Amino acid sequence: MPILRHRTIQLAHGSGGKLTHELITRLFADRFSNPALDRLDDQAVIDCGGIRLAFSTDSYVVDPIFFPGGNIGELAVNGTINDICMCGARPVALSAAFILEEGLAVADLERIVDSMQRAAARAGVDIVTGDTKVVNRGKGDKLFINTAGIGIVDHPYDISARRLEADDRIVISGRIANHGMAVLSKREGLAFESPIESDTAALNRLTSALVSGLGASLHAMRDPTRGGVAAVLNEFAAASGVGIVLEESALPIAPAVAGACELLGLDPLYVANEGVLIAVVAAEKAELAVTVLRGHELGRRAALIGRVRAKPPGLVAMRTLLGTERIVDMPVGEQLPRIC
């Protein structure tokens, strides 16, 4: 069997679903293999002379570059901060690299860079280095941004997708599916009664509050971006060899977003978020986790949405409103390309 089942790259290779996983594990991780990478977390944690350093990078190609509630620049700052802090690290510095298409309005670039500076300042992180390239008109799409960042892990805990245990609880910090639906509504020119805004935000204050409030009872954290809540929970279940069951009635979602998903036939569990985190915590600390999150503006709508069970390993299910159970599978194919 060939390494990948497609001979050319498909859009779905970037969807965060099964094909992305195949591309990463069989092509990249296989060749680059080393202990820090092989964990396949959102960030690598490396030892630098006794300091545990979290290191992560992410590229942003969202279309359109301005969308309700944010723009590509804010997303690039917040997204990389979130990737760093999901292991409980304290983000300290970012890089920003710009690939600009000939013809891009300088005023647009200015707006984007201004909002990047504001986002970084809000999160308490500096942008300390960068790079600029310009490509011919038609060879890029306005602009692409890459950010990388480092953070310091100054706690002794192992917060990882591999640490889920039976009876752990799944906590979410806010309402789901806002970012994906905001981008989609702008891109497709859909107007909804109440405007849907992206939730893009840096989550480092939430993660540090959880680390200090819960300590070793905090088992895993991840922000459900591409592929949504369904992708993250499937990754958790697979990495820890456990099952997960969600409660449909407990999922926080804004009525306008639920309506928009309904209208477009999208399952909100698969729609991208950019300012929400999922935490897996020991059962006895679940209420505390919700309380800690609700103490912050970004976590006001935090909720307990499910639990971990021993069997069947690797399977995510949801108890429906009718009390039946259905599978929540890893996303397949491309639901919404270029969402971040």
Place this chain on the structure above:
Amino acid sequence: MKYLEEFRDPKIARQMLSEIRRTVTRPWVMMEICGGQTHSIIRNGIDQLLPESVTLVHGPGCPVCVTPLELIDRALAIAALPGVIFTSFGDMLRVPGSRTDLFGVKSAGGDVRIVYSPLDALQIARTHPDREVVFFGVGFETTAPATAMAVHQAHREGLKNFFLLAAHVLVPPAMSALLESPTNRVQAYLAAGHVCTVMGWKAYEAVRAKYGVPIVVTGFEPVDLLDGVLAAVRQLEEGRAEVENRYARVVQPEGNRMAQELMADVFTVRDRKWRGIGVIPASGLGLSDRYLQYDAERYFGIDRIEVSEPVECKSGLVLQGILKPTECPAFGTRCTPETPLGATMVSSEGACAAYHRYHRPAPAELWKG
């Protein structure tokens, strides 16, 4: 969304379930026609809640699934032509043809775009007068009026670069064909609510009269579906066979007259091959003589394409309600949503995809301990 909540209310659903249990005295087999209903049934686990004596079999109501392979291959051939912008609904892009799918054509350089409405395709044609814009129109009576509107408007505006590859099919002829089949098990139909919104429920009177089966016009939410099942069970138990409208909040007896007139103008009814089932008389829509210049097959003159279906795929039996997706030996092993053998696994409304996505039985050993 307030309006929908009462149709998802677990309390009302439980009341209906106990009413169904009280009413049923012997085994009955009924078919929900529409893939959207199949999806809702499996997603909400309604099949797990019904008493054992009520069997729901899943009908051919997934238009993507019943589109014949040769038509998909023709779409792929047109989409690969230089200068063409090929548009369709997202579901159509992943349906495997003999060698590739529309996503494959796109990654090989074809200009393939997802649209949410045929009118979006028309807009692309207006803004790209130097390109040939093709809309691959798929669907039942529900989506056919919008396709008809796009062709009608193209004609009115004198657009020369808009073309339709028509794969629209009609529901009542398929219902008759299934009842004619010697292997038929279906004793009652839950008719597809949205099709009836366009065509009205009177269209089913002829089917009911000829075959003496209850036909219950049913919605898509859990309470709608249970209500439809209950109405069908009552008719069967009482020996009645009527067309009964249980989706009255949406469906009128006569349907949408304006949409019907538009369809009658733009389309003509033809015999049509249904994938996995065969040719069903008077079950498809092609462009009428007046609009033939918009016919993509005619314009691009794609030659006859020889195709062979994967022998292992049992989707024909699934589409006729003879086989449950999970009873197919390839289900979940050699046939998955990433590597589908047939369209019932790839379309989001296909029965196999619904089972795989929501209801795939985990290997028994996984549940142990």
